[in-house]
Amino acid sequence: MKISIERAALLKAVAQAQSVVERRNTIPILANVLIEADSDTVTFRATDLDIEVVDRAPAQVERPGATTVNAVTLNEIVRKLPDGALVTLADDGASGRLSIEAGRSHFQLATLPKEDFPVMASSDYETNFSAEAPVLRRLFDKSKFAISTEETRYYLNGVYMHVADGDGSKVLRCVATDGHRLARIDAALPDGADGMAGVIVPRKTVAELRKLLDDDETQIAVSVSETKIRFATQDITLTSKVIDGTFPDYSRVIPTGNTRKLEVDAADFARAVDRVATVSSERSRAVKMQLDEDRLILSVNAPDSGNAEEELAVAYADEKIEIGFNAKYLKDIADQVDRENAIFLFNGSGDPALMREGSDESAIYVVMPMRV
Structure with missing residues (x-):
């Protein structure tokens, strides 16, 4: 050669x-x-x-x-x-x-x-469709932060890509969760994807796939079987085994009765959480949210190292509520918001919170509370 x-x-x-x-x-x-x-x-x-x-x-x-x-x-x-x-x-x-x-x-x-040199065995792909790079990039970028790193729960070590019933029509959906937070992202269903079997795309594959999705003009050919998934551009073909496991019924943990609505500037919120969390212990990283009329107080009380408090002007008109969250989980979720405002929906201090990006319901996030 x-x-x-x-x-x-x-x-x-x-x-x-x-x-x-x-x-x-x-x-x-x-x-x-x-x-x-x-x-x-x-x-x-x-x-x-x-x-x-x-x-x-x-x-x-x-x-x-x-x-x-x-x-x-x-x-x-x-x-x-x-x-x-x-x-x-x-x-x-x-x-x-x-x-x-x-x-x-x-x-x-x-x-x-x-x-x-071992060459991966070819597979008969039951489903073949094409998707634009920005569509796949959004689906995986917004969900991958919630992938579990616990090897014992191997079926959570990836992004669950499947066809689901959306608001009046079928959608291509990606879901990831580690049991503490959850991301569910929807996109319009591409032609040819209707009969796709749900597959769990491993964490490493998601990271490698990201390198194929930078060019907005690129069309990605996606092929799916029960055991493998393939993403192909004109120059690159990425083939991966999928995780052999059953993804849990995530719909059961998405709250439907949360009525207390908080609207806040997403970037300001993420920065404020990051600032007050500076004094918290690395082990718990707990941040308390105190909500009153049009006012949010974020606070951390770490007896060993100190305390911190920051107030934000928000849109909130419901009953007072105090609820605690892991600071990293809160910031990770707020960082996903592309729009100006994030909307949080609460029920009680012991119930999971729901977040979405403004009026867009194609991306929703759930985070479990902590005792503070």
């Missing part, structure tokens, strides 16, 4: 591949990226056996072929090469080395046989 490729195109492809590779693994080939050159295209493939990413880039292919090389090392080399460099990758197939040349720089990296 011998190819010449622009440094920028090579870096983009290798960076995407190396981020999938697990740094610590017992199978040496999994630390490598499979490089395949043919015609005028070079393909970079990496996997951790649960996720596979394939990135295609244009190249001058002098000698077709394939080899595997350490993904992290290759990425570091390419990252440190000068902008605009033309990089030559060459492998004679006999020496067990990949030669990398750019200007006066020359490297040789050990290779492993391409035959040893």
Whole structure:
């Protein structure tokens, strides 16, 4: 194999591949990226056996072929090469080395046989549809903060993507929860998605998918089966196993009887929560909200370190209420608000609170209270 490729195109492809590779693994080939050159295209493939990413880039292919090389090392080399460099990758197939040349720089990296590289088995995808990048970006960006990190509750370690009944029509919905807070985000149902089985997209896959969604003009081809999900652009294909588990009935924890309504500037609220939480102990991070007519007092009382209080002008016309929340959970939820105002709906001091973005009910958030 011998190819010449622009440094920028090579870096983009290798960076995407190396981020999938697990740094610590017992199978040496999994630390490598499979490089395949043919015609005028070079393909970079990496996997951790649960996720596979394939990135295609244009190249001058002098000698077709394939080899595997350490993904992290290759990425570091390419990252440190000068902008605009033309990089030559060459492998004679006999020496067990990949030669990398750019200007006066020359490297040789050990290779492993391409035959040893595991390729994720293809799947029969029952559902295939296309979605615009901004739609998927909103669904996953606004829900991923609530993904659980508890490995014992593995079925919560991802975003549950499924078709649901919305307000008068079916919607594509993403839900995440860790038992303390919940995010439920809806989007219009794309053509062809109607029969999709609900799948739990793992946390790592959500992070890798985000890199495909930066360009607002990109269309993402989505394919779903019971065991796998695939996201594809013109240049990149991301395939992942889905979590083999049953997502809980989240509708049971979304309150429907909360009538005490608070309207507050979302950015001001998030900053105020962050400020008063500075004095709280790291373990609990509890913030008390005291609501009275058009007034909100946020306070923290940490006997070991001090106390803090901040008052905000708000729109509130219901009975007085005092309720406590984990400061990080409150701030995480407030940070999701794209609109100017956040609307909180409360019931009692021991009941979960509901939040939405202004009058938009396509995104709702639930946070459980704390004793303060």
